[in-house]
Amino acid sequence: MPEITYRKAISQALREILQSDPRAFMIGEDIGGYQGAYAVTRGFLKEFGPERIKDTPIAESVIVGAGIGAAMAGSRPIIEIMTINFSLLAMDQIINCAxxxxxxxxxxxxVPLVIRTVSGGGTQLAASHSQSLEGWFAHVPGLKVVAPSTPYDAKGLLRAAYQDPNPVMYVEHSLLYGMKGDIPDEEYSIPLGVADVKREGSDVTIISYSRMAQVALKAAVRLEEEGIDAEVVDLRSLRPMDTETIINSVKKTSRAVVVEEGWKAMGIGAEVSARIMENALEYLDAPVQRVASADIPMPYSRPLELATLPNEDRIIEAVHRLF
Amino acid sequence: MKVLSKPVADKSKYMDLLRQMMLIRRFEEKASEMYMRGKIGGFLHLYIGEEAIATGVMSVLGPDDYVVSHYREHGHALARGMDPKVIMAELFGKATGSSGGKGGSMHLFDASRNFMGGYAIVGGQLPIAVGLALAAKYRREDRTVLCFFGDGAVNEGEFHESMNLASVWQLPVIFMLENNLYGMGSYVERTHAGGKDIYHVADAYKIPAAQVDGMDVLAVREATEEALKRVRTGSGPVFIEAMTYRFRGHSMADPVAYRESSELDQWRKEDPIEKFKVVALREEFVTDDELQGIEAGVQATVEAAIRFAEESPEPELDTLHDNVYA
Structure with a gap:
């Protein structure tokens, strides 16, 4: 199994789709000549030409609308919204139409449409460029939302998102692009709506997704050193959400912490906590804990930004509160 | 307003245009009545006064061409050939409606006729028109997208994004502006910096534009025919502004307090159906008897639609969750 980066895994999935399905083309800001703001589409313009790698004006509504209309007509567009912050300019198209x-x-x-976008903070881009808004989209029936945390999941989920006949928000994380992981040589896809137990454990369940799933895994290693055996559940899909995997894990460990990079209020943690309460309250030995970003617009200053984001220490503190 | 342009040669075509406009008028009058009787819920936006536009446009559009519209779209749907029964049933929210009662008055669809929807958020259909045209161009299909929108939509960002991209990518779109002078209750000159002749905005996007009398079905038909010819050469979008007037309020909820009744009286003289009748009789394309026949025919069609809607069942509650996902 070759080891490749998260960025490369996404590129590879896109390239294979474009090579195998003539109905597929890509639309987005600077995906062609510039080769992608995060270099995911490097080399694509040369390989597939301007008819299939379509650079657009900076106009998010019509980028999404062009994708919707083309999908309705039977094409299979994959569109890129450079970051999830810019998706706010296309909300009418995504929520009211797609x-x-x-x-x-x-x-x-x-509307068989894949909307790729990039979420999360941590690179000092301040309040308007550091948001984790995937939960907003996961709120809406009719959309599907996935957010992979590894190269393997990134490729497999993108293939499944493409095969799905519905609009799928495919949410990447800017700090994961350089992460390496193993990918099989053969073709594969990962069904939407299936969580993955990234680490098995018996004392506490840590539920997360995207980059925070990786931070949770690191926290689990440190917890092990102090004798706490943590299970890490990576949601992978926010809508549909795999309640069964969450509940089975909590029934086993009797303790749960939900970790997300977005804000705590009305967030993914709130949703997961409610599902645990509805389905496994009697199994809990302690109230579910939530770890999220501070309830503020993201500050620019490095120390202030670090103080805003969830990290290993805060996850470990939350786990300690359960014992 | 201009006088009616030269009549089309073919008598049956002439009769079709008249019948179509009269059907829309009668359908809308009946829908209004049904709304007042509580048979139709939500919002109801009537097309009365604007019939010449849908009728003229659809009379020359090909079956493969796509149509997208706004929430005042009953006339477009009827003129596209959708069954009045199925539309009325949708207005009634019945299982036999075009969307099984899930869309209502503002969201009519008929994919089999490439009628790709009424869009109820102002301007929302414009980006989608661009996408339909993009697919047609990508697949090298000879299809044009006819995108209806009102004067209210031209101040939305989506309008400008769509005009720009359609022009940059040279897409086969006809932007069909139905300028009825009011965005809900706001007069166009109070809301659009360019004044009431909106077609000038197309210059900024290098899109050829024309303004036509939207109360003259033949003028609309002719302008659309010319636009189709041009778009089919692959040279990009065309913009048509049809000047019109809605004789009723924005919706049934609108008491129309923002305009003088004398203004309506003036526009009633331009009634597209009455004007066309006069010409048709004068040119002897239709006789008094035939006119009465048409009237009786559309009356019967609309009555049948009402009966069908009345007698149709409500949607089964177990369809509630159907069609959220494909």
């Missing part, structure tokens, strides 16, 4: 057209048309219209 998510609802199948329902409002009584099933006459489908």
């Amino acid at each position: 998510a609802k057209l199948h329902y409002m048309s009584g099933g006459q219209v489908t």
